[in-house]
Amino acid sequence: MYVAAKGGEEAIAAAHAWLAECRRGDRSVPALTSEQVAGQLTLAVARVMSEGSLYDEALAALAVRQARGDLIEAIFLVRAYRTTLPRLGASAPIDTGAMLCERRVSATFKDIPGGQVLGPTFDYTHRLLDFALAAGDEDAAARMAEAAPDVRPRVSDHLGREGVLRAEPDSADEPADLTRAPMELPASRPLRLQALARADEGFLLGLAYSTQRGYGRTHAFVGELRVGAVEVEVDIPELGFSVAFAEIVVTECETVNQFTGSRQEPAQFTRGYGLVLGRCERKSISMSLVDRALQWRELGEDNVGAPAQDEEFVLMHGDNIQATGFLEHIKLPHYVDFQAELELIRRIRREAGA
Known part of the structure; x- marks a missing residue:
């Protein structure tokens, strides 16, 4: 019979x-600083902030360093720290229409009002290793100045005025907070969007790709993808107006999807929506595709059994921290459980042999 060995604390400390x-x-190489991570690994920092549900570039950069680049571990660190913070109140909805766009593209119109702004993107690179970076010439590709960010009108507003894009219902009620109360199914769309915003990027990417291959029938166009800075405001009842207390960078994607209409509604497009903290284009697009697939019930569509349409499957398996905890716990000691099953197997074999 196996027994647990003593000396666990010393082993853990080592x-x-x-x-x-x-x-x-x-140690002959200078140590990496959090400032370097925040300034040069911006997309990794953005993912940690998005899935960690905490907008703080310095803390996210520290978490990336501490986790040795393991982003899920870094997200875990940020989420754990987030639970120690007091909740002072709820901010007003951010106005992405007033966003100072550093990047803003549309796949539905060539000449959109305000123009396309390519901004910093990998979309048009050749995906070849840049050995100038290895040679230390990091500034070689950064010598062309970009235009200053500017406010651009939304493409969805233009389609909405024409009446060809389904209007989204508006509510003055404050949505439930997924981090303060367990999610119940079926979930409202605000709760679904919260869960998707915190979900693992790779998980959402796989589901979004499945909808494009026919498992969900979304057939989406990117109506608009925009990245830029927005103000966060809080209503101050004593003052009678809102006060801006922070400026954050977000990525927003609105997809335009086919919808045939009904006897109650004329033929029109529907939309999927994705909004994430930081610069996370892939995730915001994936989020909007999955959001649209999950709307089949509200839109009166058929459920074709696609994974992206299964609300419980999507919402209960997308959180990478929950998934990691459940997955990795099996590498921790399970001596008693295993010994019980091992003894059972031995007894069954003895009885069968007899």
């Missing part, structure tokens, strides 16, 4: 020390 040594790496 493992932590070894982890710190591995994280530091070659």
